[in-house]
Amino acid sequence: MFWLLFISIGVIVIAVFGLPGLRRLVITGPVFALYKKILPMMSQTESDALEAGTVWWEGELFSGKPQWEKLLAYPAPKLTPAEQSFLDNECAELCRLTNDWEATQVHHDLSRAAWQFVKDKGFLGMIIPRHYGGLEFSAYAHSQVVQKLSTRSSAAAVSVMVPNSLGPAELLLRYGTEEQKNYYLPRLAKGLEIPAFALTNPHAGSDAAAIPDTGIVCRGEWQGQQVIGMRVTWEKRYITLGPVCTLLGLAFHLHDPDHLLGEVEDIGITCALVPSNHPGVNIGRRHWPLNAVFQNGPNSGEDVFMPLDWIIGGPQRAGQGWRMLMECLAAGRAISLPSTSTGIAKLAVRATGGYARVRSQFNLAIGKFEGVEEALTRMGGNTYLMDAARMMTAGAVDLGEHPSVASAIVKYHVTERARQVVNDAMDILGGKGICLGPGNFMGRAYQQIPIAITVEGANILTRSLIIFGQGAIRCHPYVLREMQAAQNEDARAGLRAFDAALVGHLGFAIGNALRAVWLGLTGSHFASVPKNMAPETKRYYQQLTRFSAAFAFLSDVAMLVLGGGLKRREKLSARLGDILSLMYLASATLKRYEDEGRQAADAQLVHWAIWDAMFKAQNAFEGVLANFPNKAVAWFLARIIFPLGRPYVVPADALGHDVAKCLIEPSVTRDRLTAGMYLPQNEAEAINDAVGVIELALEATRAAEPAEAKLRAAEKAGKVGAGDTANNAANNERECLHQAQQTGILTLEEAALIAHRYDLRDKVIRVDDFPSDFSVAAHD
Template structure:
């Protein structure tokens, strides 16, 4: 015992006496930290510093402040935004014939283009003083989502001018002269913008763009002018074939020192009219047969004056920071909106179709194999809507949550893909036969587009989410990196000492919290709510602490090599992502007023999120390159094993049965599917059949009972069966007519389009 006491006293003195601590602890750690500090390129550094830390910071630090999450408020629409949805958006939906757009025109009809321009669909983010709508991120997302339930091509056409592009860049960074010149014409659709960033040699690694602008003097408008000679070759540029103004990202160089000593100025963004001499708008691409405009642009030795740089000459070389900040907001709105729309359509139509479509004498929705997939559709749609709301809320709170939007882009587009695949599996022939009645096919084909653009999902998962989050969200690492990089090494060491002591305390608390919650099943962990969802907050506290512990140990052991261990990095990013998605789900449940009929979905979603988070942690621990550390981590994180399981079969059955009937819960999870008078689409058709059949459910039971009692034959075509039932007095004349009308709607819903020739 005396030896233990002496050891404790020695440790206390070592850490408590500053001079001793600096000599024997801080200085060696400081030297080690400088050695293992991962090298960052200039573009990596700018990406790391761009954007803000928001709710993901709480999740990353091991002890989330759940009250802060609930205090953010909930997203909502202003009266003006709601009126736009009720009027202009509804009118636009009635004008859309997606089959005609994709298969006949390969373009939007002229009247829809004109309506979008006239009504400000391309000006959702432009300030009102320039003639724009100046809508919130949530309204922007909701508008795009509603349009996407009817046409991905139309939704992308609206989405792009309101995402990364000239409108957003000018609003945030443009000179007053640039704003006054361009924004009013963009707001009314007189000018159509596109933004040229990616090309044959630079996709996800957009920072490596080879396109070059060289500072020089040339004649412009009859005068010798200081400007830039540009050469570029861009691909995959949405709206390029119809654009009148081109936003261009390029590497700016000044070999003759005309602007100063810096010869490699860096990535710069400029705005160029497409009718400017030398600008080439090439031919269209064919993005998986979608009809939105996408194509190429190029130019060789195209001269522009310096004041065409977005933000003016003072923004030369600042383009990458501008792009990353705007991209982080755009990818939190646009692509998640498309994914959420896929979820709403899939849930609305699959729950209806599964009730209407019969095989072996019963609706296919009562087969457990179908219910397994349908439960995932319903749960993933709830998750998509929850994440859409939380992410746009963060953007509307005027933060630029770069890690959150990377999470949203990756996971929501992947969930959108999962939803569409399950819907296609269930609706099968209905989904694969293209035609005016097919509401799944085009969205299914478009999924890889969302997954590919604005950063390929594989790289977003393996490099961005954890790579940026581990540094930006950690309360100490970024500050420690800055201290290690200070030119005054004494001052850096002093600052590092203060940070190190805080870091040690932080790491110890998280390790103890993770271990203690694992042993006790998180029963003593804090929770901000009572009722059936309180257990989820407790488990998320445990996983958050485990992630923080895993992060600290990984960075300590692997240092700069961690960013090359992409599989481990991706798994730890998955943990953070699942915590974020789970947070969105719980907040959505609270924001909706804790609706009791939403609980089966919430339970299903939360069981999935916790399982996937724990599985990712378990796999990261198992694959940790240092086996001794792997054993230690397993002891801290899973001392009793991993007991987070997927939802039970009975939960899937219960979820599906509850959703295969008209209900407020079903309306809440499918509200983005716009309804309008005279709608003849397949969505309206299958919904009408679903409602009619549900209203006649007691009559169908009466028929079944008569068949069971041998009053009616077991197998007859429906019209013959109904005639027989009427003749036998099983049903009345009125009931006979109701069932005939219902069967007519049912057949229309399950039939698919056919053509004389293709």
Template sequence: MTLLFLLAIAVIVIFAVKDIRRQVIAKPAYDFMKRVLPPLSQTEREAMEAGNVWWDGELFRGAPDWNQLHSFPANSLTADEQAFLDNQVKTLLTMIDDYEIVNQKDMPKAVWDYLRKEKFFALIIPKSYGGLEFSAYANSTIVSRIAARSMSVAVSVMVPNSLGPGELLAHYGTEAQKDRWLPALANGDEIPCFALTGPTAGSDAGGIPDVGIVCRGEFEGEEVLGVRVTWDKRYITLAPVATVLGLAFKLKDPDALLGNQKEIGITCALIPTDHPGVENGNRHDPLSQAFMNGTTRGKDVFIPMEWLIGGAEYAGKGWRMLVECLSAGRGISLPALATATGHLSTRSTSAYCGVRSQFGVNIGEFEGVQEALARIAGNTYILESARKLTLTAIDTHQKPSVVTAIAKYHMTELGRRVINDAMDVQAGKGIQLGPNNYLGNVYTIMPVAITVEGANILTRNLMIFGQGATRCHPYVLAEMEAVADPDTDKGLARFDGLLMSHIVFSIRNALTSLWHGLTGARFADKPVAGPTAHYYQQLSRLSANLAIVSDLAMLTLGGDLKRREMISARLGDVLSQLYLGSAVLRNYEMDGRQQADLPFVEYAMAQCLHEAAKALSQALRNFPNRFVSVLCRLLVQPLGNHFHGPSDEQAKAVARAVQQPGSARDRLTHLCQILDEDEGGVALVEKAFLAQYGVAGIAKRLKKAQRAGQLPRGPMGEETLDLAVEQALVTEQEKAQWLEAQALSRKAIDVDEFTKL
């Protein structure tokens, strides 16, 4: 007892007396961090500092404030935005023949003209310059509605409204540049593209080799200060039809014409494509889709200094400009495509299950099909929930770079899984291309979303946890800045205070993790009562798990953690699943806690919790320091991993729910709009589905009569139906209704055939 008392006194003295603490604890830790942390490059620093921390910060700190999640405003459309959806978007959908567009490798002139005239390329341009200035939610909803009809048209619309000249000019352009270009972009006189990636710089956009040299040259008959640029870009959407080229390149000033800095850095410029030396027009063939995508090149092309976006003042600030715009844009466009894929797949596959029969029963009654259908609908609920939460951040003027990276990676991956399952269920209907095939072109375009705006492998392995561990953690970034302070005494003093707070933070999370693990998080806070309350508790538990494991990983691996991509990616997966689960719970609350939606919520939450716990287990199992691995496992999973994913009963409940016409199914598929004048494709299979649902009672009676021997067994042909009428089992009207439903079903399951291809 005496020894323990003396030990306790020693610990108190060490931590309480500043000078002793600083020499015994803070100084060794400071020296350790200075030794193991690699210096941040300028590119890394700008990427790290771009954007801000939002709900991801709450999830990373180990004790999320769920009331904050519920306080975020609900997504809504203004009257102008709703009118645009009801009129311009609806009209556009009637003009789209995706089969013809893909076959012709271009949109018809009438569609191009309509997109220009109705300002589809100006959704984000301010009203003061003639644009629509719509919210991110409206932008996403418009793109999603179009994508459910034609991905090629959706991509053509989304690109000018994502990272590109319009957004860059609105944020960083000079007044003269805004006055010159924004009205022309808004009314469709100019079509923009933005050239960032090239043969040797795809996902590593910061490593672009394209170079501009500050020099003097001739422009419009006068000698002016400008830049001589050489570039070679590929994968540039709209490049073949663009009239104005946004261009990113590395700016150098060897003669110090702008100042003393010779290596200025990445810079963005705006160049008319008819400017001498600009080579535009060669097309790529992105998986046989019809959207314009191609190359642009130029060699020693002289441009005046005022063509730099933002002017000479923004020379060298291009990377930060791009990263800040990407941090928002990444959360809108590609997630919109993925969510549209979910809505289309859910509506069409659930309908197909109701009209396609095998072995005398609808395929939707087979458990194997129900399992796939549950994944489709459950993942679509996650997609829609994440879309709304991410757009809330953007519309409240946040720029959450980690959140949008999560949205880009996980939503496009979920979109890929959804379309794969839809193709499996619909089988031949999905693979035989033709005017009535609504899945084939979506299936082929999904890898495009996977690879652009940073390939998904890079996004998962380098960005989510790489940025999250420093940006979202309450102390790490500040500690890194303290260690990097050239004034050692000042840096150490700051580091000392941060370290003490960090130690308390880590101890709290360690104890919280252990307590939640031993009690199943039954005593964790929950902001609601009812069937979803325990999900908040489990997310809180996993949040504390992530916080302590991240601290121990950074402590033991230091700067080497960013090279341990498999481990950091799995920790990023934990953060991502916490985000997706949060989005699901918020969506349920925002929709008014609809009882009919509960099967989707329970399935989605079981999946998110399972994926988070699995990623955590895999990270710990592969942790290089075995002592830390065992310690972490004791703290986070003392009784083992009991998150097993959706049960069979939950899957069946989702499959049953999505095969019932009604408000729940409509909410889950509202982006896949069916117009009154639609006849083929999704509209046909939906019409057949509703017809079959309408005769379900008749079918039940007829099958019962067959089992009782009143009617012959086998297919229910017209002769059998006549016999049923004679026996008063059905009326003539019911017979006609039955035959019409069967005819519609046959038409819906048929595939297109051609005399010649």
């Protein structure tokens, strides 16, 4: 009897799920009706934001079984000969023309010579095609240029970055009319126009879709004729290059109360190009963003009449501004801030690592103290990972992707890690770091780091709302399809689409649950790995596959149990986003290692960066489980995700020691880690440059090591140094050196090496000082 009942139930289940018509009648039909009731209707701006951009590798990580061969098959980004030449010549020359201390303390901007060079050499037209007079650089080349400039001056980096990121040029290229392109793009490429894009309103902030700036379609006079145009009123702030722009890209909400354009009254967000000298445009004054001194400020206008032809793309693009902005933002965000942040991190790593080797305390280089070593380890590992994510994401843009979720990931995590790198550098530098002056290479960067955290979507918002909130819908293979089915006006077509998506969703969730348990019980040792991968990275691919399956299942359960309430539980959403992000960053690190030819000397950087990312991802899993509102479900999830406990602990101290050692010694690993940064071209330039003199001092320190060892041995043996020990340390060591040379312990050449090392070291550790009234502002 029992078996008959069991078989009957099985037959019914198979019949229901195996026959689409019966399934829709009994199961998916009622579920669909309930789903439509509880699913909030999406506004057009929400729909545009969700559908903007493309899904790339982050979608694989959401699948529960990433196709690693696909990742490794993506071509490594490379520069063309023309791009490399520009980086080596024009970009290097702009770095040479730019002195960050003078920019921040004297000019409060780039110098006139630097600005003219920027215009003349095409820096403002890197993304503009050649037939318009631009350089037509790849996204990777754009990223490389911005990174290099960031190692020298934020003013140079931002002034070049913004016109090539989200702004008039990109909007024109993608949406402009042929007339607009033919007129403006050559002028932008030649620097005859300086663009700015005005989006942020004081009363909207991060909720840019709610901007109160308005345009009213009306009739007015333009060039002596009565035409249909717009009267636009706006108030903007935080507009980069706004104070010096000649062409203002303007976002506002367009209304047509008199129906001059059609039946729709609320047309929507619209983007227009407005000459800054147009009557009624008020460019205003400047903001002062934490001594970054790039041009930034407010602008406004009241009832400014402008023709409809000024809408980007012409009148037919009216109301499409939000979609245009969302589609462009993905590419810009993937390049600009990851590049500037990585550049700052490379500056911090190379200069601070050199300083830690040159600077000694208790007769030991400070970089060899374990406390300092710990900070150097984080700096090195984070910078390797940041650069990997920057290169992979810029490469995706060159493949034709506009990765909206991946761009949010790199924007948030690369800027946050840059903040940690700079903080660690400041801790190591101590008083040298906090006293501003020409010799301080880190102080201004420390002041300016919060700017990257804030702009292009504040990091708190990006982490808590965007990465998982958008990622769960865009990257999940079924959720967006279910939402679109629910909003289908054709009820029958909507039900069929929902039924197909729901069945696929159930199979997806069950498959990931089983996969997560299996991989957890077996330690993921049987997970598939890509062919021809580096053997030393095998376990990382396997563990990432395990985490991917667990994350996909956890996400499905969280969305099922919490529904729309998950959006309001921002801390849970943020932790889920952290898991996705950290898997993306670890993936980028693995790809970089393969793309660079599996450099064995860099392996310790790879191991530390991935181990740290996986440990943090594990903690994010636990953060979700510990705070899941349904404790019974949380208990069940914990048994699925960690059936045998946590697989990761913190990276080992011995590994950290190897990473830190890479930063304080000249090596090919140190060069690869900081590749692309600007360094002085010769000794004459280096001796008067804050970073250059560290490079010289590090070389001198290494060259003098054997001779210094002889000197230390002589001191311990009492052969030198038996003089007036009350003298300061510098005088005493010079006296010891003189004695050692006079007594033949050191040759004349050895003594000269040590003296040269002392001279450069003293220049490195020197701290700038000024008159008590700071009357000398720029030079000492």
